[in-house]
Amino acid sequence: MQTPDSVSTSLIRRLILLSAVIFAIAIGYSQTAIGWGQSPAEFSADSDETLKVASYAFAIWGLIYLGLFAHAVFQLLPQGRDRPLTEALGWPAVGALLGIGWWVVAAALDAETTTVVLIFASLLVILIPLLLKARQIRALKPKDPELWLTAWPLMLLAGWLTIAAPVNLLTVVTGNEALPDVLPPTSWAILAVGLVSLTALLVTARLRQIAYALPIAWGLLAVFVAEQPRNALLAYVALAAGVAVLVGAIILSFRLAPVRNTPPADPQG
Helix, strand or coil: CCCHHHHHHHHHHHHHHHHHHHHHHHHHHHHHHHCCCCCHHHHHHCCCCCCCCCHHHHHHHHHHHHHHHHHHHHCCCHHHCCCHHHHHCHHHHHHHHHHHHHHHHHHHCCCHHHHHHHHHHHHHHHHHHHHHCHHHHHCCCCCCHHHHHHHHHHHHHHHHHHHHHHHHHHHHHHHCCCCCCCCCHHHHHHHHHHHHHHHHHHHHHHHCCHHHHHHHHHHHHHHHHHHCCCCHHHHHHHHHHHHHHHHHHHHHHHHCCCCCCCCCCCCCC
16 A cells, blocks of 8 residues: 555656656757757768768657657556556656757767767666566566656667667767777677667567567668668678568567566466
8 A cells, every 4th residue: 555655656656757758859849940069960960971871760759759749648647557567667768758859959069978878878778667667568468558658768769779779879979089999980889789688689589579679670760771882791791681670570570479577387286
């Protein structure tokens, strides 16, 4: 039974989460609408000689914002309250939302180092709790609204940040001429594509949900489109990686039986 203090704390957390979603969306769209500073696409294109992503890829933020807003509303409604997964991911979601909101500000101001810190922090603060709650996510039934209104929006966000973070890092390092010369730039880009793809498959194997991998496959396809005119090798490596992530995620999500929280069989029975 919840005490009045615990109910009050839970309500405050839910209201803070809603405020964080509104903050992130308002910052994201006001930057584009008003045009103050660099847009996220312009920031990414500023020093994209090592790894380039087609600008259309950033349209995925519309879907991510929509999902996050739906999640914020859901956790305020009676059917979204007192749900263990939603409660457990509440504060991590707040942290990630504040991070992506302030990232837009940092990118607009061309605060390069700050963008790297913010995007990796936002990724880790939501991805680690998702992995820790993987068993609960795997146990969600297809008709459970918590799957679509909590797990999916946060996995979509984590997936996009997984590919956006290394692109951000390579952009900043390239722009400051600090890319280590132990490997040529194309090799660094291929290494980043490989690590992102491996992460996509490993995380999907744990979560058994395709939502995390979809934004990564989308981003890899955007790398293929952007790199085709200038770096065919990198372009086709990204295409192959994107297809591998998508096919692998489908197999891991739909062909493997999810792990349910079922009691062990009685050896006497």
